[in-house]
Amino acid sequence: MKIPEFGVEGWLNVHEREAKYDLAQSTITSFSMNELVKLTDSDVYGELDQQKMNYGWIEGSPTFKKEVSKLYKNVDPDNVLQTNGATGANMLAIYSLIEPGDHVISVYPSYQQLYDIPKSLGADVSFWKLHEEDNWYPDIEDLKKMIRPNTKMICINNANNPTGTILDRKFMEQVVEVAKTVGAYVLVDEVYLPFDDSVDFAPIIDLYDKGISTNSLSKTYSMPGIRVGWTATNSELADLFRKYRDYTMICSGVFSDQAACVVLQNRDKVLARNKKIVLDNLKIFKDWVERTPKVSCVFPNGVSTSFIKMDTKKSSIDFCRDLLKDTGVLLVPGEAFDVPGHARLGYCAPTETLKKGLEVLGDYLEKN
Structure with missing residues (x-):
């Protein structure tokens, strides 16, 4: 199996430890364990003292499955499978369903997994392109023209990585209608929850029986360090995924599951903390863009990633x-x-890091 280098991960793997002002990440300012314990008033360490360090719950604990199922309208806890982050969830879904000769449609640009893994498995992949002039939305008419009798899956980031654009419920309902014409699955990576109350967001599993919602605690929930994600599907897909999951992972681990349960059981507190970070930092970011001549941006819908356009003398890779x-x-x-x-700019860094980083970036743009 041949596959290209993963662009964003390859860049971060090489450079993120060198940063003084890290504005590359798309996680909302990560929790320390101390902050999580204080916010949730939980006894994580006391409970951990009582845990056997065995494999734990293979698919995720009953508490984890129940809490995740609450995020959707009608997903049975048994149809939630714990994975190694959303990357593991996406990999599981694609690995389980895509075969050589299948046709896959992927939003583009998007998270590279969603098109290069299907390619590596022998699928024919078509790019459903986003348009900057249309606020980074794709055209539903383009999707209708791309769909084929052998289209097996439509792959989407919602919100999009890197642009931060949310495809709203009405638009996703149109996607579902197109998918139904050929019985295609719709896989949606939903790791970025919008904090813009004006956006009508709906998980794909709430809209379509052949929808596959993947998610994790890494972005919206500020806990990338525990590497916990999941798939939420119908029962038929959950049973299929179980078979392939046995080949790709055993469990996320006792500690990771326990920490995930604390986050999900205290979801309201976690999201209140993160909504404030997102909206406060987004205002700082917008103000900076408005007064910085060499930058423009289609602003994200209250999610933690943005995609700036830069007027520089160098290529953007050389500039960065x-x-x-x-x-x-x-x-x-x-x-x-x-x-x-x-360039992708993660404006949900700690606020002081954001302010200083933007100041330095603005000065550097003026000279380059």
């Missing part, structure tokens, strides 16, 4: 490399998403 070396500010160049001239 030199920016890091000269100032310590880390962005992800647009080339990692096959969109030169842009």
Whole structure:
């Protein structure tokens, strides 16, 4: 199996430890364990003292499954499978369903897994392109033209990585109608929950029986360090995924499951903390864009990632490399998403890091 280098992950793997001002991440400011314990008033360590360090619950504990099922309208806890982050969830779904000769449609640009893993498995992949001039929305008419009798799956980020655009309920209902014409699955990576109350967001499993919702605690819930994600599907797909899951992972681990349960059981407190970070930092970011001549942005829908367009003398990859070396500010160049001239900017870093990083970035843009 041949597969290209993973652009965004390859860049971060090399450079993220060099950053003084890390504005590349799309996680809302990560929790420390101390902060999580204080916020939730939980006895994580006391409970952990009583745990046997065995494999634990293979598919995720009953508490975990129940709490995840509450995020959807009609998903039985038994149809929730714990995975190694959303990357594991996406991999599980694609690995279980895609075969050589299948046709897959993927939103583009998006998280690279969603098109390069199907390609590596022998699928024919068509790109359903986002349009910057249309607020990074795709055209539903383009999807209708792309659909084929052998289209097995439509793959979407919602919200999109890197742009932060949310495809709303009405639009996703149109996607479902197109998918139904050929019986295609719709896989949606939903790791970014919008904190913009004006956005009507709906998980795909709430809209379509052949929808596959993947998610994790890494972005919206600020806990990437425990590497917990999940798939939420109908019972037929859950049973199919179980077979393939046995080949790819055993469990997430006792501690990770326990920490995940604390986060999910205290979801309201966690989301209140994170909504404030997102909306406060987004205002700082918008103000900076408005007063910085060489930058423009289609602002995200209250999610933690954004995609700026830069007017620079260099390519965006050279600019980002030199920016890091000269100032310590880390962005992800647009080339990692096959969109030169842009950069992913994670504005949900700690607020002081964001303010200083943007100040340094603005000064550097003026000179380059």
